[in-house]
Structures are given as structure tokens and as C-alpha cells.
Amino acid sequence: MQPADLIFIRGTEGIAGPIKWLTQSPYTHIAGLVDEGQIFESQAGRRAGFESVETYKGVADVYRCPLVTEEQRREIINAVLQWAGSGYDYLRFGSLACRQILGAVIPMPVYSSRTRHICTTLWVDAYRAAGIDLCPGVAHPTPGELAQSPLLEFAGSF
Numbered sequence: 001m002q003p004a005d006l007i008f009i010r011g012t013e014g015i016a017g018p019i020k021w022l023t024q025s026p027y028t029h030i031a032g033l034v035d036e037g038q039i040f041e042s043q044a045g046r047r048a049g050f051e052s053v054e055t056y057k058g059v060a061d062v063y064r065c066p067l068v069t070e071e072q073r074r075e076i077i078n079a080v081l082q083w084a085g086s087g088y089d090y091l092r093f094g095s096l097a098c099r100q101i102l103g104a105v106i107p108m109p110v111y112s113s114r115t116r117h118i119c120t121t122l123w124v125d126a127y128r129a130a131g132i133d134l135c136p137g138v139a140h141p142t143p144g145e146l147a148q149s150p151l152l153e154f155a156g157s158f
Helices: 016-023 070-082 090-102 119-129 143-147
Strands: 006-009 029-035 038-041 049-052 060-064 153-157
Touching: 006 143, 029 070, 029 119, 029 143, 038 119, 070 119, 119 143
Parallel strands: none
Antiparallel strands: 006 029, 006 060, 029 038, 038 049, 060 153
16 A cells, blocks of 8 residues: 555444445545555544554555655645544535435535545545545545546555
């Protein structure tokens, strides 16, 4: 695995079931590799931060964007690290759930999406900061939508 690789998790606990049902995807969470053995994630119930790769052993697939240069890789990692300790974006999560259920985008109150993230927006925003839009036309993708990005390639499972 390389820094900035995306780790797609096939969740089995908590709200994983409803997320799978709503998104019609096996993926319920996304994190990204920041250095050997450490991932960075935004997860409900805690602040954005580090976790061991081992946490998701057996339920994770790795995707890589082959277009990323070494300089962009550093930019992506620097972007996510600036959000360490930021809160979870419960409003965005609710908006995505409504979009999946109702098929329509629910207008969000104006606030800085840079201060709060869900798992996907954390990494999509970081890639965008480095000049790569993994999901053109989709401002806030679900894990399943991000997995379908034409810019990502499956790199393996662990």
C-alpha cells in the first residue's frame, strides 16, 4: 500500500446494514493510508484521526488512483492531516441518507464543510485539494459512488 491509497471497508457492525441497504454497495466506510500501518478516517462518534490498518484486516479493499504524483500524494496527506481532530458531519450524513431514500438532494445549511467531514468527503476533499476530482459531478459521494470512480483502480484486499 502507498500513502493516499483509499481503504474501502465492508462493514458488518452498527449502522453498516442500513448503509449497505441505502447505498446498494458492500462498502460502508472509507479511510486512507497516511503512512505504513496507519490510516486516517472520519467516523461517527469520534474526532477525525488515526487508526491502525489492522483494525480493518479481513474486511478491507484497497483502491489507488494511478494518476497521483508523489507531490500530489504529499498534498493529499497534508490536507487530511489538517483536519485531525475535526468533528463528524452528521448533517451531511443525514443529507446523503435522504438523497438515497428520496432520490433528491436536500439543501444543506451554509456552513464550512472544511471543518466537518464524513468518511468519503474527508478523502474526496483531500484529493480535490491536490487537483484530482475522484467523483466529478458528485459533491458528496457515498462509499459505493466513490468505489465506482473511473480514476480508481482496485489494488488488493487485506
